[in-house]
Amino acid sequence: MERVRESEEKSEKKSEHGSVETEKRRARTLRTYLRDYEACVMGERKSIKTKIYEEEQERRNHS
Known part of the structure; x- marks a missing residue:
């Protein structure tokens, strides 16, 4: 459960730089x-x- 939360935080930080498709796939x-x-x-x-x-x-x- 903690890992998922950490991954979500990382993806939020990267979302400013990452493409929309990458974010959708990650989510x-x-x-x-x-x-x-x-x-x-x-x-x-x-x-x-x-x-x-x-x-x-x-x-x-x-x-």
Whole structure:
């Protein structure tokens, strides 16, 4: 949990210099890691690849 917070702080500092796409990708990665961490804590362990796939499918269905 602390690592995620540190990464968010770093990305805020870099956001002034980084591209929008890089920031979006970093934010998506952080959300994925956080979701995976929460799933492990709750005992609903799923692989990150499975979650990303489901998330992409959901995004395509809503478009």
